[in-house]
Every structure is written in C-alpha cells, then in structure tokens.
Amino acid sequence: MSHDEFGTLSDQVLWICGVFYFIALLAHLAEWAAGRSVPVSAAVPAAGARSAAGGTDTITGARPPAAPERSERMDSFARVGLGATRVAVVFHLVSVVCRGLAADPIRVPWSNMYEFTLTGTLVVVVGYLVLFKKYQLGWLSPVVTGFALVVLMADALLLHQRVGTLTDALESPWLVIHVIAAIIATGAFTLGGMTSVLYLVKERWLEKQSSSTAAAAPGGYLSRVPALAQLDRFSYQVHAFAFPIWTFAALIAGPIWARQAWGRYWGWDPKEVWAFITWVVYAAYLHARATAGWKGRAAAVVAIIGLATLWFNFVGINFFFGSGSQHSYSK
Amino acid sequence: MAEQRPGAPEFGNDRDRAPEVAPLAPVAFLRWTWRQLTSMKTALILLFLLALGAVPGSVVPQDNVDSVAAGRWREAHSTLAPVYEKLGLFNVYGSAWFSAIYILLMISLVGCILPRTRVYFRAMRARPPRTPANLARLPEYRSFTVDQEPADVLARARERLSSYRTDGYEDSVSAERGYLREAGNLVFHLSVLIVLVGFATGSLFGYKGGVVVVTGGQFANVANQYDEFVPGKLFDPADLAPFALTVKDFHVDFSTDADEFGMASDFYADLEYQTAFDAPTRTARISVNHPVDVDGAQVYLIGHGYAPVVTVRDGKGEIAYSGPVIFLPQDTSFLSEGVIKVPEASPSQLGFGGLFFPTYGLIGGQPSTIYPGIDAVPGDPGADSLLSLFVYRGDLGLDSGIPQSVYSLDMSKLEQVKKADGKGGTKNLRLDLAKGATATLPDGLGTITFDGVSRFVKLQVSSNPGEKVALAGMILALTGLLGSLFIRPRRVWVRVRRQDGRTLVEVAGLHRSSGGDLSGEIDDLAAHLEDRTT
Numbered sequence: 001m002s003h004d005e006f007g008t009l010s011d012q013v014l015w016i017c018g019v020f021y022f023i024a025l026l027a028h029l030a031e032w033a034a035g036r037s038v039p040v041s042a043a044v045p046a047a048g049a050r051s052a053a054g055g056t057d058t059i060t061g062a063r064p065p066a067a068p069e070r071s072e073r074m075d076s077f078a079r080v081g082l083g084a085t086r087v088a089v090v091f092h093l094v095s096v097v098c099r100g101l102a103a104d105p106i107r108v109p110w111s112n113m114y115e116f117t118l119t120g121t122l123v124v125v126v127g128y129l130v131l132f133k134k135y136q137l138g139w140l141s142p143v144v145t146g147f148a149l150v151v152l153m154a155d156a157l158l159l160h161q162r163v164g165t166l167t168d169a170l171e172s173p174w175l176v177i178h179v180i181a182a183i184i185a186t187g188a189f190t191l192g193g194m195t196s197v198l199y200l201v202k203e204r205w206l207e208k209q210s211s212s213t214a215a216a217a218p219g220g221y222l223s224r225v226p227a228l229a230q231l232d233r234f235s236y237q238v239h240a241f242a243f244p245i246w247t248f249a250a251l252i253a254g255p256i257w258a259r260q261a262w263g264r265y266w267g268w269d270p271k272e273v274w275a276f277i278t279w280v281v282y283a284a285y286l287h288a289r290a291t292a293g294w295k296g297r298a299a300a301v302v303a304i305i306g307l308a309t310l311w312f313n314f315v316g317i318n319f320f321f322g323s324g325s326q327h328s329y330s331k
Numbered sequence: 332m333a334e335q336r337p338g339a340p341e342f343g344n345d346r347d348r349a350p351e352v353a354p355l356a357p358v359a360f361l362r363w364t365w366r367q368l369t370s371m372k373t374a375l376i377l378l379f380l381l382a383l384g385a386v387p388g389s390v391v392p393q394d395n396v397d398s399v400a401a402g403r404w405r406e407a408h409s410t411l412a413p414v415y416e417k418l419g420l421f422n423v424y425g426s427a428w429f430s431a432i433y434i435l436l437m438i439s440l441v442g443c444i445l446p447r448t449r450v451y452f453r454a455m456r457a458r459p460p461r462t463p464a465n466l467a468r469l470p471e472y473r474s475f476t477v478d479q480e481p482a483d484v485l486a487r488a489r490e491r492l493s494s495y496r497t498d499g500y501e502d503s504v505s506a507e508r509g510y511l512r513e514a515g516n517l518v519f520h521l522s523v524l525i526v527l528v529g530f531a532t533g534s535l536f537g538y539k540g541g542v543v544v545v546t547g548g549q550f551a552n553v554a555n556q557y558d559e560f561v562p563g564k565l566f567d568p569a570d571l572a573p574f575a576l577t578v579k580d581f582h583v584d585f586s587t588d589a590d591e592f593g594m595a596s597d598f599y600a601d602l603e604y605q606t607a608f609d610a611p612t613r614t615a616r617i618s619v620n621h622p623v624d625v626d627g628a629q630v631y632l633i634g635h636g637y638a639p640v641v642t643v644r645d646g647k648g649e650i651a652y653s654g655p656v657i658f659l660p661q662d663t664s665f666l667s668e669g670v671i672k673v674p675e676a677s678p679s680q681l682g683f684g685g686l687f688f689p690t691y692g693l694i695g696g697q698p699s700t701i702y703p704g705i706d707a708v709p710g711d712p713g714a715d716s717l718l719s720l721f722v723y724r725g726d727l728g729l730d731s732g733i734p735q736s737v738y739s740l741d742m743s744k745l746e747q748v749k750k751a752d753g754k755g756g757t758k759n760l761r762l763d764l765a766k767g768a769t770a771t772l773p774d775g776l777g778t779i780t781f782d783g784v785s786r787f788v789k790l791q792v793s794s795n796p797g798e799k800v801a802l803a804g805m806i807l808a809l810t811g812l813l814g815s816l817f818i819r820p821r822r823v824w825v826r827v828r829r830q831d832g833r834t835l836v837e838v839a840g841l842h843r844s845s846g847g848d849l850s851g852e853i854d855d856l857a858a859h860l861e862d863r864t865t
C-alpha cells in the first residue's frame with residue numbers, strides 16, 4: 001500500500017470506529033435506563049459518603065458497600081457496550097497506526113493537534129478498558145464512550161489535516177519520548193478528571209437527597225456510581241499514576257528536546273509556561289489530598305482545575321498564541 | 332498534615348495545628364509566623380499563587396523570550412505599557428513579585444523538610460509500634476480460630492512477614508514496612524531545591540548570543556562579534572571560551588515534491604574550529620537538533636539564508652566594495668531583503684536596498700520566487716536568481732556615532748537615484764540583475780555587478796553552567812516522587828489467644844498513606860495462617 005492509501009484508510013477506519021463508540025454509548029445509556037426500574041437495595045448511605053471529606057476514607061474505602069443490584073437486562077446491555085468499545089478500540093488503534101504509516105518517511109503519528117487528539121483519546125479508552133475489571137468501572141462507561149465519540153468526531157470534523165512530513169526540529173527521538181509521555185499523562189489525567197467531576201456531581205446529588213424528604217431511592221445512574229470515598233480513591237490512584245509521567249514529559253524529556261532543538265532547555269515559552277502551571281496545580285492536588293479539610297471536594301476541584309489548564313495548553317495556546325509559541329508545530 | 336485518623340503517620344509536622352491567632356510576645360510571634368509559613372496550607376496556597384503568577388507571562392510578550400514582540404506590544408499599547416512595565420509584566424519570571432512567591436515557597440519547603448527529616452531519621456531507627464489493644468478497630472481486621480499452638484502461629488506469622496521489620500511480643504507480632512516512602516518524599520522536595528539552584532546558576536552565569544556568518548566566514552567567540560548577546564546577570568565577558576570557528580560549507584535541500592514544495596529539509600553546516608591559537612583544528616557538522624559542544628559552549632544552527640555576492644565600482648572605476656551581503660529571508664519562499672552600504676564610493680556614498688529572488692519567475696504577473704533553492708539549473712547555482720535593487724546616494728550616516736543596523740539604510744541624508752520615465756518625468760531607478768550582470772549607474776556614480784550567490788548561517792552560541800545540576804535534580808526528584816507515590820507504608824499485627832481449647836487468631840493491618848488498600852495482603856496472611864490455600 002502506498003503512503004496515501006494508508007492515509008485514506010486511517011480516515012475511513014476512524015469513521016467505523018466512531019460508529020462502534022456510538023453503539024457502545026447507546027448500549028450503556030440503555031443499561032442505565034434499564035437500571036431505573038431496579039431498586040438499589042444496598043443504597044449507598046449518605047452518611048458514609050460524607051465521611052470521605054472528613055478524613056476517614058481509609059475506613060470507608062476499605063469495605064465498600066455491597067454493589068447495588070442489577071437486572072439481567074442491564075448486564076446484557078453492559079456486555080454489548082463493552083464489546084462494542086473493544087471493537088472500537090481495535091479500529092481506533094488501526095487508524096492511529098495507519099496514520100503513522102501514511103507519512104513518508106514513516107513516523108510516529110503525533111505531529112499536529114489532529115494526531116495528538118486521535119492518540120490521546122485512544123489512551124483514555126485503553127486506560128479505561130485496562131482498569132475496567134480491577135476497579136469495576138461500569139459506572140464510567142457512558143462517560144468514557146460519550147467522551148471518545150464526541151472528541152473523535154470533533155477531531156475528524158474540525159481538526160483534520162493532511163498527513164505531513166515533520167520539520168527537522170521534530171525529528172528527534174526525544175520528540176517521540178516526550179510526546180508519548182505527554183499523551184499517556186493527558187489520557188490518564190482525563191480519566192481522573194472525569195472521576196472528579198462525577199465526585200462533585202454525586203456529592204451534590206447526595207446533599208439534595210438527604211435534604212429532601214422524598215424517600216424514593218431511584219435506581220438511576222448516580223445511585224450506582226460508587227461511594228464518594230471510592231471515587232476519591234480511584235481518582236487519586238489515576239492521578240498518582242499520571243503525575244510522575246507528566247513530570248517526566250514536561251520537565252525532563254521536554255527540556256532535553258528543547259535544548260537540542262533550540263539551544264535552551266527552558267525558555268518560558270507559552271507552552272512551557274502552561275505545562276509548568278499544570279504541574280504545579282497537580283502538585284497542589286496531591287498536597288490537598290494530604291491536608292485536612294481539603295480532602296474530597298476541594299481535591300476534586302483542584303484536579304478539575306488541573307485538567308482545565310492541561311487542555312487549555314493543548315487547545316487554547318495553539319489557537320490563541322499559535323505563532324507566538326515556538327511549539328506552534330501542533331497548530 | 333493534621334491527621335485525625337487512627338494510627339496516622341507520625342511523620343510530618345503539627346504546623347497546621349498552630350493557633351490561628353498571632354500571639355503578641357515577640358518570640359512567640361516569630362514562632363507563630365514560622366509555623367504559619369511552613370504549614371501545609373501555606374504551601375498549598377503558595378503553589379496556587381505560583382501557578383497563577385506564571386499566567387501573565389504567557390499572555391504578555393516577554394522581553395527575554397521574544398523581545399521583538401514585546402517591543403511591538405509596547406508600541407501598540409502606549410497607555411498600558413508603562414503600567415505593565417512597573418508591574419514587571421514584560422519580565423514576569425524575573426520580577427520581584429514572582430520571585431517573592433517562589434522564594435517564600437522555598438522557605439516554606441525548607442521549613443517543611445528539616446523537621447520532617449529529623450522525624451524521619453528517628454522513625455527509621457524506631458521499632459514497629461506496640462500492638463494496639465483493640466485490633467478490631469483497625470481498617471483491616473480478620474479473626475478466626477485454628478488448632479495450632481499460639482507460639483507456632485506467631486512463628487509462622489513472623490516467617491511470612493520476613494520482608495517486614497518485626498517485633499515479637501508474648502501474644503502478638505507487630506510488623507512494619509515501607510519506610511522509604513517518606514524518604515522518597517523528602518528526596519523529592521529536596522530535589523526541587525536542587526533544580527532551582529541549577530536553574531538560577533544558569534540564568535546568572537550563562538549567556539546566549541546570536542551571530543550571522545557567511546559561508547567561508549569566521550567567527551571568534553568575543554562579545555562584540557555577536558549580533559545579539561544576552562549575558563546572565565553575573566556573567567563576566569572575559570569568561571567566554573576563547574574559540575574561533577569557520578563556516579566551511581552549508582547544505583540544504585528544498586523539496587520538489589508537490590505536497591511539500593519548497594520545504595527545507597536536511598540542512599547542515601560544516602564547521603572548523605579551534606579552541607586556542609595553538610590547538611588542533613577540528614571539524615564538526617551541525618544541524619537542527621545536533622549542536623556541537625565547543626569548550627563548554629553549544630553552537631547551534633538556527634537559521635540560514637542567501638548572501639548575494641556583489642562588486643561595486645565607484646565613479647573612478649575603483650572597487651569600493653566586493654563580497655557577499657546578507658539578505659534576510661522574508662518568508663518560506665526565501666524571498667530575501669537586504670541593503671548594501673558602500674561608504675568608500677566617490678563622488679558620493681552609495682546605498683542599495685531591495686530584494687533577492689533565489690529562483691525568479693512571474694506568478695500571476697507578479698515578480699516572485701518560484702522555488703526557494705538556487706540550484707534549479709544543475710551545476711550553475713544562482714543561474715535563475717535575480718537581484719532587484721533601488722539605488723541611493725548621499726550620506727549613509729555611518730559617521731554619526733549612532734550604531735545602525737546592517738539590514739536597513741538611514742534615509743535621512745540619502746537621496747533616491749531616479750531615471751527618466753520616457754514621458755518627460757522621472758521615476759525611481761530599479762536595477763534587475765541576473766547573475767553575472769553589471770549595471771551602470773547614472774551620473775557617473777559607478778557600476779554594480781551581481782557576481783554570484785553565497786549563503787549565510789545564523790548560529791546561536793550558548794552556555795548554561797547549571798543545566799547538569801538542574802537535570803540531575805529533576806531526575807532525582809522523579810525518583811523520589813515514584814518512591815513517595817508507590818512505596819506502600821503499612822503495618823500489620825497478629826495476635827493470638829487461647830480460647831475454648833483452640834487458638835483465636837486476629838490479623839489486622841493499617842495502610843499508612845491515603846488511598847492505600849491493604850485488604851489483599853491481609854486476606855493472604857489470614858489464609859496462610861488459617862492454612863487455607865487460596
């Protein structure tokens with residue numbers, strides 16, 4: 001196959017991949033809709049959840065309440081969703097690989113925003129699938145599949161670019177290392193951020209629940225999202241995984257590459273500034289988790305701010321400061 | 332680290348428990364201030380301030396990042412600019428207020444590390460804590476009965492916990508491991524300081540300079556040979572490494588592929604350099620991503636362009652100038668702009684200004700460069716190039732004592748040379764010279780010949796004495812961080828008691844970091860002691 005054919009294949013396969021994410025999303029929505037008619041017998045007590053913010057998460061976290069009951073219909077929808085996600089990931093991977101093969105000479109497919117987004121989304125979904133069993137991530141399914149679908153479509157429609165060759169400055173093994181690490185960290189931070197958002201949503205919901213006298217415990221989505229303490233812990237674990245990788249990408253590999261390419265390892269270029277800001281905010285997140293009174297909600301808020309700075313660096317800097325940044329390759 | 336949970340680590344400080352209200356006695360007040368400054372909450376707030384403080388530097392152009400953009404911004408915002416100047420917004424990362432944030436953070440950091448290190452060394456040597464009276468209150472707890480003797484159970488437990496530091500008591504075993512987590516945390520925080528030291532060393536004692544050298548030309552590493560030179564605050568120009576280099580050759584490929592037509596690739600320069608007068612001459616090939624290290628300084632290739640070679644003869648027929656002239660590329664087509672100054676010419680000084688087209692052609696009737704290379708005709712570089720110049724006469728203003736750019740003419744005392752337009756009037760004289768062509772200037776001013784095309788490279792020379800320290804610090808920080816995040820400090824206790832002729836075994840565990848989960852280990856241990864094979 002010629003390079004051009006690989007490029008076309010990459011684009012076509014992405015559409016198929018999108019269709020499967022769509023099926024997966026529908027299946028998971030159906031799963032949760034079906035859940036409404038199933039009572040949540042072991043409803044998560046609001047009291048247990050509140051204690052997460054009080055600093056006793058080791059205790060509540062260790063013995064999660066029994067999983068809410070599920071119906072057979074829910075399970076079969078869940079299986080369909082998971083299956084479709086797996087198929088979508090295979091197509092997604094094929095699309096990424098073809099994109100790399102489409103370039104002449106062959107290269108890693110991370111030289112512009114389109115390609116970065118394509119690969120970053122793949123990391124999010126693969127991360128979710130890898131952790132699915134261990135952490136019982138069924139509650140994250142609609143969020144992840146919906147995210148993958150929306151982001152990929154936006155990527156294909158708004159950011160799509162022809163395959164290009166790299167300029168000399170980008171031809172370095174450090175580009176590969178720096179960008180792989182940045183993409184993995186971004187994918188993981190994104191998973192962590194989703195969890196933090198769910199944490200805040202669920203916390204609001206629990207507060208409403210406990211203040212309203214209507215005792216009806218619906219079997220809806222939020223009642224099946226794990227207890228706050230568990231959300232908090234999962235979020236922490238994902239962030240703890242991502243933070244060192246980000247440290248490596250932004251503060252070690254990046255500077256080494258910059259020194260080779262531009263003769264300075266750190267130059268306060270807007271991209272570098274925002275990579276630094278992201279790092280500091282996530283350091284603050286880890287601190288927040290270790291500070292009494294900041295656990296739980298405050299930490300979740302900090303995590304979301306961190307994710308916002310990360311995405312802003314990726315999207316905002318390129319659009320608003322494009323030419324002012326030496327990193328404008330990724331425009 | 333104001334931990335309230337049972338068995339919380341004793342590491343860390345009690346600073347968050349400092350009274351909220353400042354005491355009045357001076358010593359107490361100082362202690363209170365120190366405790367506030369070194370509390371975790373203050374660290375958190377300072378981290379946020381640091382992040383927030385870094386933002387303006389990405390929005391307002393910075394003098395030492397892009398001085399041209401900063402200058403343009405100042406011109407465009409004449410009312411705001413002085414205010415911004417006062418606030419240090421054109422140099423955020425060197426400003427007093429930004430420095431204040433990170434210096435406070437570093438003080439807070441030191442105030443945090445020191446007591447924690449002391450506590451840590453004490454804890455390192457400490458024995459595992461006594462078995463708590465009520466194990467059932469711990470987060471992980473299992474109990475079961477077995478037939479073995481209590482002492483046997485305890486012996487098996489100790490054997491199983493051999494990777495722990497253990498202490499045996501009459502009826503129980505206490506075990507602990509994961510001490511290195513705290514060490515990792517301390518190493519990480521200490522390394523932040525090391526990185527800062529490396530960073531500061533570089534910006535105080537380093538330098539960065541840029542210079543344009545024509546192929547065949549020489550450059551000696553002294554401050555006044557640079558086109559631009561940015562020394563660190565404490566840099567002494569006498570410390571410049573005494574090397575000299577010659578740019579022997581420069582190579583570039585411009586793509587002829589339809590997709591990337593004219594994209595430059597594979598460019599490199601061949602250098603010869605000497606680190607001292609009597610040192611052997613060495614050679615190096617430099618290209619993007621591949622600088623050469625000369626005597627502790629790095630020489631980078633950061634740009635390139637054309638230098639048309641011209642010969643100007645004055646009114647008396649004498650050579651007033653001969654050699655390459657640097658024309659700066661204006662865009663990716665390498666259409667280049669430059670000026671030629673000929674102060675030696677008589678009867679009057681001459682100036683030329685105009686454009687160089689590497690490969691000339693018309694696009695839509697417009698004179699254009701149709702290809703950025705000069706090798707469209709193989710073996711005859713510059714065969715299709717064109718040099719298009721306006722001519723000026725008068726005083727170039729070079730004697731005024733005010734330094735002027737070599738890339739522009741000072742028009743104040745120059746007069747543009749005209750020619751008849753054929754309709755009774757005059758128009759500006761424009762010379763369009765192909766390679767080898769000579770044009771005669773009117774009024775006996777002389778002639779100019781376009782001899783050929785040479786090239787120039789833009790080199791950057793920089794030296795950053797702190798970079799190794801910063802890198803080492805960063806790697807150390809990452810190592811410490813990994814330890815701090817992934818080493819799992821934990822305590823395990825086993826207690827035995829005779830009960831109704833059998834042995835009651837209690838197993839309990841405590842994970843001493845937030846987010847840790849010990850259930851798997853405790854299950855394993857319990858299963859082992861119960862002789863269930865899992």
Ligand code: HEM
Pocket residue numbers: 282283286287290332343369370371372374436439440441442443444516520523815816845
């Ligand atoms: C440049 C400034 C700082 C950075 C980048 C930074 C970064 C970090 C990071 C990434 C962690 C997470 C490690 C973990 O979770 O085990 C951490 C933990 C910690 N930091 Fe800092 N820190 C800074 C300043 C400080 C200061 C000034 C203090 C003192 C008040 C401090 C006290 C602590 C403590 C006590 C922990 C342990 C938390 C735990 O037990 O999980 N840090 N820091």
